[in-house]
Amino acid sequence: MKFLNKVIAIGTLIALYSPLYAQAYVDETHCMALNIYHEAKNQSFVGQVAVGLVTMNRVRDHRFPNSVCEVVYQGPTRPSWKDPNKRIPIRHKCQFSWFCDGKSDEARDQKAWWKAVEYARMVMSHRILDVTEGATHYHATYVRPAWASQKTRTTRIETHIFYRWEK
Numbered sequence: 001m002k003f004l005n006k007v008i009a010i011g012t013l014i015a016l017y018s019p020l021y022a023q024a025y026v027d028e029t030h031c032m033a034l035n036i037y038h039e040a041k042n043q044s045f046v047g048q049v050a051v052g053l054v055t056m057n058r059v060r061d062h063r064f065p066n067s068v069c070e071v072v073y074q075g076p077t078r079p080s081w082k083d084p085n086k087r088i089p090i091r092h093k094c095q096f097s098w099f100c101d102g103k104s105d106e107a108r109d110q111k112a113w114w115k116a117v118e119y120a121r122m123v124m125s126h127r128i129l130d131v132t133e134g135a136t137h138y139h140a141t142y143v144r145p146a147w148a149s150q151k152t153r154t155t156r157i158e159t160h161i162f163y164r165w166e167k
Helices: 002-040 045-060 068-072 110-124 146-150
Strands: 077-079 087-089 137-140 152-157 160-164
Touching: 002 045, 002 068, 002 110, 045 068, 045 110, 045 137, 045 152, 045 160, 137 146
Parallel strands: none
Antiparallel strands: 077 087, 137 160, 152 160
């Protein structure tokens, strides 16, 4: 009887927390898809997946937040002038430029959006080769950020150059 009670208790816990886990997975997938969409929607499968892999590499790195959404939305914020209780990102100070560029974050190209969702699921399944070789940073080929000289360049994929932040 004690064994049966334990099984029931474990089953109850799973039933209670599964919806929470499922919702968290949906939220994390949405954040990943937004990042892939806005950072690389015009690139190939490999280029888009590479952006997702950088996001996951940051989640695994102790120097960054521990969830996909926290990594994607990382950056300084300030109170909104419309609602002081709401915090908004400081323009051009975010880890990923699309989040604090002052433009809408809505995905307007539905075909590109659904590809980004599919690629986000692939990356988050952890069953895809890390073509970035552990990169935690990248930038477009047309910019020269100051931090690049302090990171190890790993590869170039289309219009992005990838770097690893050595431990």
